[in-house]
């Protein structure tokens with residue numbers, strides 16, 4: 084297949100592009116800067132500079148590549164694109180990513196229609212953001228948490244599924260290139276257990292997530308899929324374990340009221356009430372087999 088990866092130079096793109104190439108696909112991959120074109124070529128792709136928020140540029144890039152499928156991996160979650168995150172102002176840090184998940188996906192879908200591309204796979208999110216009532220582990224049929232900042236991802240999910248595509252709700256990434264910022268904070272003991280540490284996280288190794296993405300492309304998957312490991316877990320379990328794997332001191336414990344003052348409502352809500360996700364549908368419908376079924380094994384191997 085000819086595959087167009089929008090956002091081929093990010094943490095996911097760098098694992099996904101070589102996997103697609105190894106499976107015999109011809110890949111065009113994008114970056115916003117000419118400085119990263121050699122990286123895309125090293126990964127085995129034809130590199131293209133494209134701003135995903137510029138509809139004309141997206142239309143031209145897709146028309147020139149004439150792909151069979153498009154993969155949307157554009158986010159702006161690095162300091163280079165969105166500066167240093169301030170947990171008390173998440174709206175600022177997520178603003179550019181939210182645009183890529185609303186305007187960006189619309190531009191790709193318009194380009195797909197104009198060029199006759201009938202399948203799109205897009206990055207969604209599944210870690211701590213399940214609806215905050217009922218059980219701790221959610222399926223694709225349960226609603227996501229609804230707050231101001233989630234409007235863009237709701238738009239992305241609805242638009243992609245309506246167009247016959249697939250949304251991959253990835254869990255929290257770890258693995259090569261994906262966890263350095265988090266490990267840095269944990270080593271400095273800046274990620275605490277808040278209250279009783281009840282909020283759940285679903286993790287996924289970046290290579291397992293890339294494998295699921297290739298399967299979604301090859302099988303022309305339709306619908307929403309949770310791409311997470313087998314063991315959603317509360318912060319009280321995975322955080323001390325992760326700290327141990329990287330040789331850090333155990334995390335601090337702080338009360339909810341203090342955490343709210345220090346880190347704001349979004350982070351505290353996630354750390355106390357966040358929900359995890361089930362991967363049963365992705366395993367069943369995509370035939371996905373995980374190399375790291377649990378973060379216990381994955382952290383030990385990837386972070387030690």
Ligand SMILES: NC(=O)c1ccc[n+]([C@@H]2O[C@H](COP(=O)([O-])OP(=O)(O)OC[C@H]3O[C@@H](n4cnc5c(N)ncnc54)[C@H](OP(=O)(O)O)[C@@H]3O)[C@@H](O)[C@H]2O)c1
Nearest residue numbers: 090092093094114115134135157158159160161255256261
């Ligand atoms: N599920 C998860 O846990 C999850 C998901 C995503 C990211 N993250 C984390 O977030 C951090 C940053 O992720 P990242 O390294 O992938 O960087 P990123 O800054 O989020 O960039 C991702 C991709 O989007 C592209 N991009 C950014 N703005 C764009 C625009 N306006 N138009 C078109 N493309 C655009 C980037 O291209 P260029 O930078 O080459 O221009 C890159 O290819 C990492 O620590 C990662 O692990 C976590």
